[in-house]
Amino acid sequence: xxxxxxxxxxxKIFHHRRGLHAKDEHRAVDDVTFSxxxxxxxxxxxxxxxxxxxxxxxxxxxxxxDAGTIHFDGTDLLALxxxxxxxxxxxxQMIFQDPYSALDPRITIGHSVAExxxxxxxMNRSDREQIVARLLxxxxxxxxxxxxLPSELSGGQLQRVSIARALxxxxxxxxxDEAVAALDVSIRAEVLNLLLDIQEERSVSYLFIAHDLxxxxxxxxxxxxxxxxxxxxxxxIGDVFTAPTSVxxxxxxxxxxxxxxxxxxxNAPRDEPAVVR
Amino acid sequence: MPSxxxxxxxxxxxxxxxxxxxxxxxxxxAFPMQRDWINVVEDVSFHVNRGETLGLVGESGSGKxxxxxxxxxxxxxxxxxxxxxxxxxxxxxxxxxxxxxxLGIRGRRIAMIFQQPTRSLDPAFTVGDQIAETxxxxxxxxxxxxxxxAVSFLDRVRIPIAAKRAHDYPHTFSGxxxxxxxxxxxxxxxxxxxxxDEPTTALDVTVQSKVIELLQELRREMNLTIVYISHDLGxxxxxxxxxxxxxxxxxxxxxxxxxxxxxxxHPYTQGLLDxxxxxxxxxxxxxxxxxxxxxxxxxxxxxxxxRCTFVDSGVCPTTQPAMVDFGTSHRARCLRAEELDxxxxxx
Amino acid sequence: MTELELLPATGTExxxxxxxxxRRRSRHRIISHFLRQPIALAAVGFLILLATVAVFAPVVAxxxxxxxxxxxxxxxxxxxxxxxxDEIGRDVFSRLIFGARTSLLAALEALGxxxxxxxxxxxxxxxxGRRLDTTLSRITDALMSVPPLILALAMVAxxxxxxxxxxxxxxxxSIPRVFRVVRAAAIDVRHRTFVEAxxxxxxxxxxxLFRHILxxxxxxxxxxxxxxxxxxxxxxxxxxxxxxxxxxxxxxWGGMLAEASHRLDLQYLIYPPGIALALTVAAFxxxxxxxxxxxxxxxxxxxx
Numbered sequence: 017x018x019x020x021x022x023x024x025x026x027x028k029i030f031h032h033r034r035g036l037h038a039k040d041e042h043r044a045v046d047d048v049t050f051s052x053x054x055x056x057x058x059x060x061x062x063x064x065x066x067x068x069x070x071x072x073x074x075x076x077x078x079x080x081x082d083a084g085t086i087h088f089d090g091t092d093l094l095a096l097x098x099x100x101x102x103x104x105x106x107x108x109q110m111i112f113q114d115p116y117s118a119l120d121p122r123i124t125i126g127h128s129v130a131e132x133x134x135x136x137x138x139m140n141r142s143d144r145e146q147i148v149a150r151l152l153x154x155x156x157x158x159x160x161x162x163x164x165l166p167s168e169l170s171g172g173q174l175q176r177v178s179i180a181r182a183l184x185x186x187x188x189x190x191x192x193d194e195a196v197a198a199l200d201v202s203i204r205a206e207v208l209n210l211l212l213d214i215q216e217e218r219s220v221s222y223l224f225i226a227h228d229l230x231x232x233x234x235x236x237x238x239x240x241x242x243x244x245x246x247x248x249x250x251x252x253i254g255d256v257f258t259a260p261t262s263v264x265x266x267x268x269x270x271x272x273x274x275x276x277x278x279x280x281x282x283n284a285p286r287d288e289p290a291v292v293r
Numbered sequence: 294m295p296s297x298x299x300x301x302x303x304x305x306x307x308x309x310x311x312x313x314x315x316x317x318x319x320x321x322x323a324f325p326m327q328r329d330w331i332n333v334v335e336d337v338s339f340h341v342n343r344g345e346t347l348g349l350v351g352e353s354g355s356g357k358x359x360x361x362x363x364x365x366x367x368x369x370x371x372x373x374x375x376x377x378x379x380x381x382x383x384x385x386x387x388x389x390x391x392x393x394x395x396l397g398i399r400g401r402r403i404a405m406i407f408q409q410p411t412r413s414l415d416p417a418f419t420v421g422d423q424i425a426e427t428x429x430x431x432x433x434x435x436x437x438x439x440x441x442x443a444v445s446f447l448d449r450v451r452i453p454i455a456a457k458r459a460h461d462y463p464h465t466f467s468g469x470x471x472x473x474x475x476x477x478x479x480x481x482x483x484x485x486x487x488x489x490d491e492p493t494t495a496l497d498v499t500v501q502s503k504v505i506e507l508l509q510e511l512r513r514e515m516n517l518t519i520v521y522i523s524h525d526l527g528x529x530x531x532x533x534x535x536x537x538x539x540x541x542x543x544x545x546x547x548x549x550x551x552x553x554x555x556x557x558x559h560p561y562t563q564g565l566l567d568x569x570x571x572x573x574x575x576x577x578x579x580x581x582x583x584x585x586x587x588x589x590x591x592x593x594x595x596x597x598x599x600r601c602t603f604v605d606s607g608v609c610p611t612t613q614p615a616m617v618d619f620g621t622s623h624r625a626r627c628l629r630a631e632e633l634d635x636x637x638x639x640x
Numbered sequence: 641m642t643e644l645e646l647l648p649a650t651g652t653e654x655x656x657x658x659x660x661x662x663r664r665r666s667r668h669r670i671i672s673h674f675l676r677q678p679i680a681l682a683a684v685g686f687l688i689l690l691a692t693v694a695v696f697a698p699v700v701a702x703x704x705x706x707x708x709x710x711x712x713x714x715x716x717x718x719x720x721x722x723x724x725x726d727e728i729g730r731d732v733f734s735r736l737i738f739g740a741r742t743s744l745l746a747a748l749e750a751l752g753x754x755x756x757x758x759x760x761x762x763x764x765x766x767x768x769g770r771r772l773d774t775t776l777s778r779i780t781d782a783l784m785s786v787p788p789l790i791l792a793l794a795m796v797a798x799x800x801x802x803x804x805x806x807x808x809x810x811x812x813x814s815i816p817r818v819f820r821v822v823r824a825a826a827i828d829v830r831h832r833t834f835v836e837a838x839x840x841x842x843x844x845x846x847x848x849l850f851r852h853i854l855x856x857x858x859x860x861x862x863x864x865x866x867x868x869x870x871x872x873x874x875x876x877x878x879x880x881x882x883x884x885x886x887x888x889x890x891x892x893w894g895g896m897l898a899e900a901s902h903r904l905d906l907q908y909l910i911y912p913p914g915i916a917l918a919l920t921v922a923a924f925x926x927x928x929x930x931x932x933x934x935x936x937x938x939x940x941x942x943x944x
Contacts, residue, residue, distance in 0.1 A: 106842055202568045202581040275530050
């Protein structure tokens with residue numbers, strides 16, 4: 017198997033109790049199949065409720081699927097015991113959407129970044145500290161950030177801390193769950209560039225969950241479009257974005273606001289009245 | 294190519310502004326921080342003419358929300374204080390207006406819609422009740438008339454089976470639908486000015502597209518004037534006639550929509566345009582290095598200079614730039630604005 | 641960097657505060673809240689004084705509290721006895737001081753019992769949820785319906801009298817209070833992203849619980865601790881008054897009140913232990929209340 021991640025028929029059904037006896041079924045993820053190769057980026061796009069985040073969590077086995085298989089670097093994840101699964105987690109990390117709540121507010125940056133090392137390796141303190149310091153520098157933060165608490169850093173900086181934390185154990189896969197959605201526009205670019213650099217250096221694969229299609233187009237290699245839990249279209253970015261086959265994909269692409277006033281769909285802009293009082 | 298470039302002092306009250314529905318002049322707003330009152334908005338000036346849509350663009354820390362609070366007279370309510378300048382609505386100075394006077398303006402002549410529609414509606418009351426209540430408070434209509442008006446506006450914002458849905462509670466509406474309800478509530482008293490604070494940021498892209506369409510239609514029908522706050526330049530390009538770009542509590546550029554995108558004058562505006570991913574633009578995005586300064590730690594001289602690619606280390610760190618006028622109502626706050634030739638969105 | 645956050649304020653308007661102003665270490669905020677309230681400061685001062693007196697009782701007390709001078713019974717204040725003597729000639733002031741020691745130790749014992757068990761159970765119920773939660777919640781609900789003094793009576797009947805056993809009973813009965821608060825905090829914290837992040841990193845459940853959930857669930861517990869200490873002090877006094885707690889000749893405020901009830905005409909016997917009790921309970925309550933307000937004043941304060 018050359019693929020890093022191979023997912024077949026992944027399904028997750030949530031049950032909601034309605035009233036005393038009725039039970040509602042909600043197919044959050046419905047028979048989803050895809051694969052992701054080493055060093056490539058697969059984007060998962062769709063609107064809210066499409067099942068993107070649930071899919072990401074299933075791939076990492078943070079939630080148990082109801083059906084389907086997940087193979088990570090040849091290993092069948094669903095066949096692993098919980099102890100073995102925990103060991104596997106070393107190789108698959110996640111960056112979350114909200115940088116402010118992704119780090120324990122009571123733990124300093126240095127300790128947060130060091131945590132994966134503490135969990136997975138037996139290392140002495142100075143080795144650990146060296147790795148942490150090096151990675152903080154790699155993501156563009158300074159040594160003085162080691163002793164800070166998350167509340168003292170900005171959203172962009174916190175997201176970089178999360179990236180540093182993910183890198184400490186040299187994972188093969190990083191799942192980015194709307195990793196830049198909560199950041200300012202000008203900060204997004206920096207974080208995305210950092211992710212690209214890291215991918216080039218280490219051949220990390222990214223599973224990139226996003227709803228912002230413009231970013232996805234620039235950043236990803238392949239894409240799957242999800243709607244109501246199912247995959248409606250999949251393929252290389254260029255193909256899907258220039259020649260979408262699914263009606264839904266076409267709708268999505270048409271709805272993206274273009275940052276170019278000469279291509280307005282609505283009326284032409286009003287000029288400043290040249291009225292002189 | 295502008296033929297005349299004039300250096301204007303920081304109180305530009307041009308001829309067109311005296312016609313404006315909303316005029317903000319040298320506004321300064323301060324909040325208590327670190328045992329002192331620190332300005333989070335400084336020397337902000339812009340105007341909006343009747344029927345126009347002005348985009349107020351900026352990232353976090355730019356001061357755009359505080360500015361909108363000042364327009365609504367809500368600065369004291371949020372713990373701040375206007376420390377300089379003035380706000381004029383329809384010729385009347387509202388800067389120090391007391392609450393009683395504001396009651397006749399806020400909600401009636403100036404309305405506001407917010408970012409999180411599901412959180413802005415009271416979950417304990419039906420949608421129809423909430424709109425009718427606003428209408429009765431401002432328009433002195435009977436219960437029956439107010440309810441009818443509420444239903445008619447729900448219909449106008451394209452809520453299907455409005456008469457029935459008016460009896461439903463907010464939690465039965467999706468995000469996009471809630472935003473439409475908010476718009477109905479804001480417009481039911483037929484205000485002259487609508488302040489929209491990132492109304493579509495929390496919505497899905499297809500929903501956003503429909504809401505923007507709706508706003509454009511209503512704007513035409515009701516001759517609305519809109520101040521549209523957003524960080525999304527795509528949406529701004531779609532809906533705005535003019536744009537004011539804010540950074541670090543100041544307005545750094547004001548220009549008609551085409552100029553902002555094609556012929557910006559301020560490096561920050563250019564930076565914002567550059568950081569938008571473009572199809573065929575390759576993977577790497579152009580970023581603005583560094584981060585927005587906190588109001589308590591503003592750089593000396595130009596507030597943007599530590600992050601500026603065009604910085605002139607001779608003047609920029611030491612001199613605070615004033616607004617430079619480029620004619621055709623295009624102003625930029627940059628010491629090098631005249632000499633720079635920025636490419637705009639087509640890099 | 642500074643984003644305006646909308647917070648629900650105490651009034652009807654929403655309060656928007658520049659985030660820069662609110663990002664201070666929580667400890668400093670709590671301390672500054674205390675510094676702003678003189679009553680709270682007085683309460684803290686009183687408790688520190690009380691604790692010091694209790695610890696250094698042998699040094700501070702002028703007499704041995706159990707030394708009885710039968711020639712000087714029922715002496716009013718004066719003549720070398722600051723607060724007079726009791727029915728067998730023991731110095732009231734010294735007994736008051738040693739009584740403080742008894743009260744605080746007893747309260748600490750009950751606190752220790754209720755916290756050690758309540759904390760663990762609350763964390764487990766909050767984190768694991770479902771059946772474990774249901775079971776533990778039912779059990780603690782049942783425990784809450786038991787009146788503390790009745791249980792203490794029962795324990796004394798079974799195990800014999802003595803303050804430690806009685807306070808153990810009081811501690812057991814107080815478990816639900818701790819359990820509920822910790823469970824609620826754990827449920828709240830459990831849903832936060834960094835907890836999911838720890839699991840995704842590969843942390844064991846025990847690590848997630850003790851390294852992440854526990855520290856973030858503690859601040860509501862501070863309020864419970866403070867108020868409970870007041871309750872425990874009263875419980876000890878009550879038990880000792882009834883003769884179920886401290887055994888003579890050990891000094892205890894409750895015991896002193898019991899003895900004073902034989903001679904209600906001698907007010908100098910009643911007031912000292914009564915006032916000491918009242919002040920102590922008031923101080924704990926004020927501290928607890930101030931803590932509650934200090935914690936509640938923060939943005940996002942429902943999360944620890």
